[in-house]
Amino acid sequence: MKNLLNKKNACWLLLIAGSYGLISLLISAGVVNNVYLTVLMTIGINIILAISLNLIIGVTGQFSLGHAGFMIIGAYCAGVAVKQISASLGGILTGMLIGIAISGLVALVVAIPTLRLRGDYLAIATLGFGEIIRIVILNMKITNGAAGMILPKLVDWRIIFAAVVICTVIIINFCRSAQGRACISVREDEIAAEAMGINTTKYKIMAFVLGAMIASVAGALYAGAFYVIKPEMFTFNKSIDILVLVVFGGMGSFTGSFIAAGVIGVLNTVLQQFSDIRMILYGLMLVGIMIFRPSGLLGTKEFTFSALFNRFSRRKEVRE
Amino acid sequence: MTVLKVSSLTKNFGGLAAVSNVNLEIEERELIGLIGPNGAGKTTLFNLLTGVYEPSEGKIELNVDGQMKSIGGLKPYVITGLGLARTFQNIRLFKNMTVLDNVKLAMNKSVRYSALAAVLRLPSYYREEQRILNEAMELLEVVGLAEKKQVLAKNLPYGQQRKLEIARALAAKPKILFLDEPAAGMNPQETTELTELIHQIKEQFNLTVVLIEHDMSLVMKICERIYVLDYGKCIAQGTPEAIKNNRRVIEAYLGED
Numbered sequence: 048m049k050n051l052l053n054k055k056n057a058c059w060l061l062l063i064a065g066s067y068g069l070i071s072l073l074i075s076a077g078v079v080n081n082v083y084l085t086v087l088m089t090i091g092i093n094i095i096l097a098i099s100l101n102l103i104i105g106v107t108g109q110f111s112l113g114h115a116g117f118m119i120i121g122a123y124c125a126g127v128a129v130k131q132i133s134a135s136l137g138g139i140l141t142g143m144l145i146g147i148a149i150s151g152l153v154a155l156v157v158a159i160p161t162l163r164l165r166g167d168y169l170a171i172a173t174l175g176f177g178e179i180i181r182i183v184i185l186n187m188k189i190t191n192g193a194a195g196m197i198l199p200k201l202v203d204w205r206i207i208f209a210a211v212v213i214c215t216v217i218i219i220n221f222c223r224s225a226q227g228r229a230c231i232s233v234r235e236d237e238i239a240a241e242a243m244g245i246n247t248t249k250y251k252i253m254a255f256v257l258g259a260m261i262a263s264v265a266g267a268l269y270a271g272a273f274y275v276i277k278p279e280m281f282t283f284n285k286s287i288d289i290l291v292l293v294v295f296g297g298m299g300s301f302t303g304s305f306i307a308a309g310v311i312g313v314l315n316t317v318l319q320q321f322s323d324i325r326m327i328l329y330g331l332m333l334v335g336i337m338i339f340r341p342s343g344l345l346g347t348k349e350f351t352f353s354a355l356f357n358r359f360s361r362r363k364e365v366r367e
Numbered sequence: 368m369t370v371l372k373v374s375s376l377t378k379n380f381g382g383l384a385a386v387s388n389v390n391l392e393i394e395e396r397e398l399i400g401l402i403g404p405n406g407a408g409k410t411t412l413f414n415l416l417t418g419v420y421e422p423s424e425g426k427i428e429l430n431v432d433g434q435m436k437s438i439g440g441l442k443p444y445v446i447t448g449l450g451l452a453r454t455f456q457n458i459r460l461f462k463n464m465t466v467l468d469n470v471k472l473a474m475n476k477s478v479r480y481s482a483l484a485a486v487l488r489l490p491s492y493y494r495e496e497q498r499i500l501n502e503a504m505e506l507l508e509v510v511g512l513a514e515k516k517q518v519l520a521k522n523l524p525y526g527q528q529r530k531l532e533i534a535r536a537l538a539a540k541p542k543i544l545f546l547d548e549p550a551a552g553m554n555p556q557e558t559t560e561l562t563e564l565i566h567q568i569k570e571q572f573n574l575t576v577v578l579i580e581h582d583m584s585l586v587m588k589i590c591e592r593i594y595v596l597d598y599g600k601c602i603a604q605g606t607p608e609a610i611k612n613n614r615r616v617i618e619a620y621l622g623e624d
Contacts, residue, residue: 050493217486224485224492225471225478225499228464232472235461242417242455243473244447244539253482347463 058352063212070204082316084204088272090312091207092265095214097292097304099261102218104290105298105347106227107254108234109162110170113177115285117259120153121146121266122276123184126196129270131189136271139201143267147260153180154259155252162251177286185278195277202271210268214261219301221257230254234299295336297343302350307343368395369430370543370575371416371451376425376439378408378415385411387599388425393543395430398569399577400590400607404619407596409579410456413547417453418443429543448476452541454532456548456579462521466512466531469520470503473538503538509571510534510564526557530564537572544568546578550585558582562589587611595619 070087073079079087100114121143128142129135161172184190221227229250232240240247270276292311296303314332318325336344373391377384386408393399401409414420416427421440428435431449438446452473461469478499480491507513510530515523520531529549536544549565550558562585569576580586586593587607595603595610597619603610610616 050490051488220486220488221482224482225475225480225495226482226485228468228472229475231464231468232461235463236459238419238443239455239459239461240472241443242419242447242453242459243535244444244452244476245472246442246444257482 054356055352067205067208070208074204085273086312086316088204088207090308091204091211092269092272093289093292093308093312094211094305095265095268096262096289097296097308098215098218098301099258099265100289101293101296101298101301101304102222102230102254102261103258104293105300106222106234107230107251109251109255110167111173111255111258112170112283112286112290113157113173113175113180114258114262114289115281115283116173116177116180117150117154117262118266118269118285118289119181119184119278119281120150121263122270122281123190123196123266124149124263125267125270126198126276127189129198129201130196134199134201136201136206139267139271142270143264146263146267150263151256151260154256158252158255162248162255174283174286178283181278181281190278193278195275195279196270197275198270200272200274202268207268207272210264214264215301218257218261222301226250226253291333294343295333297345297347299347300343300345300349302348303343303345306345310344369393369435370395371430371577372426372428372435373416374426374428376412376415376427377423378411378420379423384599386415386596389596389599389601391594391601393575393577395575396569396573397575398565398589398591399575400586400593401577401579401596402581402583402586402593402610403596407619408599409596410547411599412596413453413545413579415439416446417451417545418446447539447541450540450542451545452536452539452543453545454529454536454547454549456551458525458528458532460520460528460531460535462519464520465517466507466520466523467500467503467516469531469535470506470538471499473535474499474502474540477540506534506537509537509568526553529553529561533564533568537568541574543575543577546576546580548579548581550580550582558585561585565589 070079074084096114096118100111103109103111124146125139125142128145129138132138132141157173157176161169164172185193190196229240229245232245233247233250237247292304292307295311296307314329318328321328369392371391371393373389376386376389378386389412401412403409411420415422418441426437427439429438429449429451436449438449461472464472478495480495484491504513504516507516510533512527512531512534515527520528523531533549550561553561565576566589568574590607593604593607593610594601595616602615602619603613
């Protein structure tokens with residue numbers, strides 16, 4: 048317990064509580080209306096998707112293009128649970144747990160053959176698997192096929208906020224452990240990692256499965272927050288959208304994923320008034336970012352309170 | 368006691384026998400040199416012994432707890448786990464990891480907490496991380512990189528990168544350490560330091576050391592026994608004195624009269 052009580056964690060807790068307080072305040076003051084709230088919720092879900100894909104692509108270096116496939120598993124598990132078990136928050140959460148289990152299993156089955164592949168081949172294989180999952184759901188009776196499912200709104204922004212915090216803590220804690228170091232070493236140099244006693248396949252699978260499970264959480268939240276889920280929402284294009292967030296923020300930087308999800312969420316809303324040229328402007332901005340910051344907004348840098356404290360104390364030393 | 372025994376080991380790449388019919392027998396705590404002209408198959412032999420390549424023919428046996436165990440064709444990480452660690456000719460550090468994390472990574476096999484314990488930050492996580500930190504710092508002290516623990520590996524000067532690779536290999540707790548051209552690209556001052564370092568770690572960690580090296584002054588000074596490879600074949604073996612005067616070795620390096 049005493050390991051957890053320190054200045055850094057207190058600051059993080061304060062930051063989380065502060066953001067929660069700020070959002071509630073803005074909502075009760077009427078500054079954040081329903082439209083803005085929807086944007087905020089989308090950003091929250093996109094953050095979860097981006098950090099989970101970042102774990103696979105940025106940290107472990109495995110180029111996966113099937114992330115929407117795991118999101119759709121989460122969304123439909125939650126949807127089916129709401130229809131079949133109970134139309135309540137409890138139903139969504141039950142569905143979420145089932146979704147986590149199923150997408151974890153599916154990821155394991157996908158990972159064992161595909162993670163032997165590298166680079167482009169892996170991307171193509173995961174792309175194929177993502178589509179297979181979607182088409183299976185498209186053809187199932189319980190999921191209501193192509194018409195999709197219409198669900199009551201059961202998830203509000205507080206649940207999404209909590210989910211963002213929990214998923215982030217899980218992923219960051221994972222990355223700052225022996226297992227996380229092993230994943231990074233796989234990205235850095237697979238041959239050297241093997242020579243240092245790292246079973247690279249095992250850690251690739253571990254990161255892939257964890258990323259998939261967290262993506263399914265985002266799917267379940269989406270189903271509970273936005274009324275309608277249809278298979279056509281989770282095509283290959285959705286995987287690309289998530290990939291854009293990761294690359295835009297910086298592969299390997301979770302802070303970057305947060306910022307990217309926020310910036311792109313706001314950008315999409317602002318650009319909605321230019322309906323015709325929206326995609327052109329959006330595209331131009333992405334091209335601009337890639338020209339001026341080729342490794343993404345933050346590269347692999349992270350925001351940490353310990354780095355901040357170090358900088359302060361160094362400045363003090365210089366002054367003295 | 369024999370710790371590593373290689374019998375009639377062969378590796379073919381297409382029609383080329385990069386290593387052919389090589390026999391080695393290495394005793395505990397020996398310091399062995401492996402020399403030969405460029406392209407003689409030294410690194411290929413290392414790659415076979417450490418599992419990067421699978422042998423075409425022949426047998427590699429490692430002493431594991433007093434029993435000879437065949438390790439030919441096992442995965443590199445399994446072989447490392449059995450007590451055999453290496454460095455690379457063209458440095459292969461984890462460039463974007465810190466010096467400390469590079470060493471910690473090699474200790475992964477000894478880490479006694481699960482991914483779940485790490486995510487939930489159970490006491491076992493903190494206990495083990497503290498232990499790894501202490502052990503890693505001890506190793507960094509040995510190679511003189513303790514003060515650079517937070518530097519990214521890619522930002523170290525060349526000579527220190529070589530030393531970090533040695534520290535990282537030691538962190539895997541090997542019984543046999545393979546060094547692939549540890550002095551390549553070093554100046555005489557750095558080479559002298561390296562020679563001392565190799566001696567020191569050999570004593571301190573009770574190691575058997577096998578090294579490939581082109582710097583003959585280093586090889587002749589520290590190796591107890593030398594194997595000479597040429598065109599994939601072992602053409603001579605013996606003490607540095609014997610090798611210096613061996614006709615076939617001189618021919619391999621300088622050509623025939």
